[in-house]
Amino acid sequence: MNDxxxxxxxxxxxxxxxxxxxxxxxxxxxxxxxxxxALSALGFAHFDEPRAWTEIETxxxxxxxxxxxxxxxxxxxxxxxxxxPGVWATxxxxxxxxxxxxxxxxxxxxxxxxxxADKALATRKAKKLLPKIHAWHQWFYRCRDPxxxxxxxxxxxxxxxxxxxxxxxxxxxxxxxxGVGSFTRRDTTHANPAHRPTDEQYRRxxxxxxxxxxxxxxxxxxxxxxxxxxxxxxxxxxxxxSCEDVADLAGRLGLTEIAAQSRAMAxxxxxxxxxxxxxTLGQYQCYDRAASKPIDSPSIGGILAAFAPIPKARAAxxxxxxxxxxxxxxxxxPSHDPTAPEFDGLRYWRGPVxxxxxxxxxDGLQRAGQFSMANRIRADSVRLIEHSGFAEYHDPITAEPCxxxxxxxxxxxxxxxxxxxxxxx
Ligand code: DGY
Numbered sequence: 001m002n003d004x005x006x007x008x009x010x011x012x013x014x015x016x017x018x019x020x021x022x023x024x025x026x027x028x029x030x031x032x033x034x035x036x037x038a039l040s041a042l043g044f045a046h047f048d049e050p051r052a053w054t055e056i057e058t059x060x061x062x063x064x065x066x067x068x069x070x071x072x073x074x075x076x077x078x079x080x081x082x083x084x085p086g087v088w089a090t091x092x093x094x095x096x097x098x099x100x101x102x103x104x105x106x107x108x109x110x111x112x113x114x115x116x117a118d119k120a121l122a123t124r125k126a127k128k129l130l131p132k133i134h135a136w137h138q139w140f141y142r143c144r145d146p147x148x149x150x151x152x153x154x155x156x157x158x159x160x161x162x163x164x165x166x167x168x169x170x171x172x173x174x175x176x177x178x179g180v181g182s183f184t185r186r187d188t189t190h191a192n193p194a195h196r197p198t199d200e201q202y203r204r205x206x207x208x209x210x211x212x213x214x215x216x217x218x219x220x221x222x223x224x225x226x227x228x229x230x231x232x233x234x235x236x237x238x239x240x241x242s243c244e245d246v247a248d249l250a251g252r253l254g255l256t257e258i259a260a261q262s263r264a265m266a267x268x269x270x271x272x273x274x275x276x277x278x279x280t281l282g283q284y285q286c287y288d289r290a291a292s293k294p295i296d297s298p299s300i301g302g303i304l305a306a307f308a309p310i311p312k313a314r315a316a317x318x319x320x321x322x323x324x325x326x327x328x329x330x331x332x333x334p335s336h337d338p339t340a341p342e343f344d345g346l347r348y349w350r351g352p353v354x355x356x357x358x359x360x361x362x363d364g365l366q367r368a369g370q371f372s373m374a375n376r377i378r379a380d381s382v383r384l385i386e387h388s389g390f391a392e393y394h395d396p397i398t399a400e401p402c403x404x405x406x407x408x409x410x411x412x413x414x415x416x417x418x419x420x421x422x423x424x425x
Contacts, residue, residue, distance in 0.1 A: 002418050005385065012390050012411035013043055017051075021058045021075060025392065025404035028190040030078040034059060034071045034101035035161055036409050038108040039356050043412025045112045046419045052112055053125040056105055060132045062096055066219050067139030069103070070096035071158060082186040083206065089213055098209070098217040099156045102235055103140065104360075106133045106242025110249045123253060130250050134258045137243050141265055143219040150272030151236050153289045155226040156208050160235055160301070162335065162349040163205075164197035166342040167232065167286045167297045174227045174290065177203040180210065191392075195346050195402040230295070233276045233284035234304030238360070240269040241308050270309055277314065278302070282321045298337035299349075304357055306364035315368030322361075322373055332380045333358055334396035345395040346402050352393035355381050355413040378417050379424045385414055 016022045021032040022040050029036075037059045045052035062073045074085045074095040085095035109129050116122035144152035154160050157168045180203050187196055197205075208228060215221045223229065247262035278285040278294070284302035286295040306318050328338035336343050336351045344350040358381045366374040384394050390410045392403030417423060 005382075006415055006418055009043065009390065009411035009414040010047060012406050013040065013408060013415075015406065016408045018075070020054050021073070022055060022408050024409065025407045027080060028187060028392075028404040030076075030081055032059065032073040032075060034069060035104045035356075038105040039359075039409045040412040041108050041112060043409075043415040045115065046415050049112070049116055049118050049121065053121070056109060056129060057125070059105065060129055062092075062094060063132055063136065064092075064096075066143070067135040068100055068143070068219060069105070069136045071099050071101035072097040080186055080190070082184060083209060087183075087206070087209060090217055097158075098212055099159050100136075100140075101159060102161050102238045103133075103136055103242050104238050105129075106137065106246040107238070109133065110245035113249055126249060127253055127255070130246055130253070130255055130258055133242070134246055134250070134262060137239065137246065137262065137265060139219070140239055144223060146223055150268040151231045151276070151287075152239060153223065153229040153231050154235060155212070155222055155228060156205070157201075157228070158205060160230075160232050162232075162234070162299070162301060164201055164347065165297075165299050165301065165349040166336055166340070167295055167299045167301055168228070168230060169297075169342070170295065171228055171230050171288045171290065172201070172204055175204040175207055176227075177207055180207050191403050192346075195352075195393075196348060227290060229289040231276065231287040231289055232301050233273060233286065234301035234307075234357075236269060236273060236276075237305040237308035237310075237364075240266050240273070241364075243269065244309060266309075273305065273308065273310060276302070276305070282317055282324075298340055300333060300335040300354075300357055300361075303333060304361055306368065307360040308364065310364075310368070312368055315365060315370055319365060319370045319373040322377070326376075329396035331384050331394065331396045331399060332377050333361055335393075338396065345397050346400065348393070348403065351396060352402055353380075353384060353396045354393045355385070355410045359413045359416065375421075375424050378421055381413065381417060382423050385410070390414070 023030055024033050024036045037055050041052040041055040063069045088097050090096055090098045109126055113122040113126045140152045157163050212222055243262045243266035247259045251259035276284045281298050284305040288295050331353050334351055335349050358377050362374040362377040387399045388401040390407050391401030392407045
């Protein structure tokens, strides 16, 4: 059964492979997405190491001069997606979006390097990639944390990767929709509209894009100018973990300055994360930087924090929290608490399970010694795929497959999980 699933997963990856990059899925997402690529490289690495490195190299080749790595690279024209390059208008030879996404590439590079059969190739590739990834991390702390708090803010829900999370609802109310003009969504022609964000949310997404475009995508201006500025523990955890991984690998490869700077960023971040802990929720929570107040929302963002080297006691408390969520669903880990009134088991990041997030949470819990919960999350992930296939995300109660089908990073996670861990049945 495992072999069959792995073969199927490899087929998904090769069907979505465009040579030097992979699309998340045909139709719905016809370009290269940032964190999709980095996580998909983990899957490729198990059967084609050069191809895994190419995936990350292609992503980093489109880094901006200021260090930002965009969330979409529009390698070829495709009018089946909105908003396309004309809406972003970032004025680059190969068009890109103008915002970023969770910086998981640092983690991926270290993991692929550590396991590489071809160590010489891995070392050559990593030595070229690490300075670029480090520049991206520095960009985050410079442009998204101008006050030096140790925590970076997201300026657009799309940056979080958790586009329509309940976490953003209140803060998003402050984003106007006047003057946005009319547009036609394309996502709802590829996926069930009940699985996707609402039209109202799309108007606000586009308002922010237009605002940033009017500022010439100048990252020295965007943070202060944006009415949406949210600190997400999950996002910060990914950044901190990547800084830590870059520090470790750079140290081993003799890149001592990068190692020292990365270590310092990770340590500052981990200390600052403590301010996001909510005793009431028993997990981390987001912080609305524009309104200067915590966001009291029981989402997976505060559980994904386990991916960072948080204190052991916090990891144990997150395990308790996941135990509580398990009582309200059949498959861990729901992206929103099923007992909360806003929960919607089908709608993107307002309830469904995402395998990539499961993988990162399990990885962090495992590092913190929470072995049994880490195994349980991986076992639930596999059960979901066996039951419902390689969908983009799944309903945590019914296992209904949602969003796009034949999904690259879902397949990559299946390969990664089976090839790396003993998965309890
Ligand atoms: C989408 O189009 O749904 C993406 O998540 C935005 O990057």
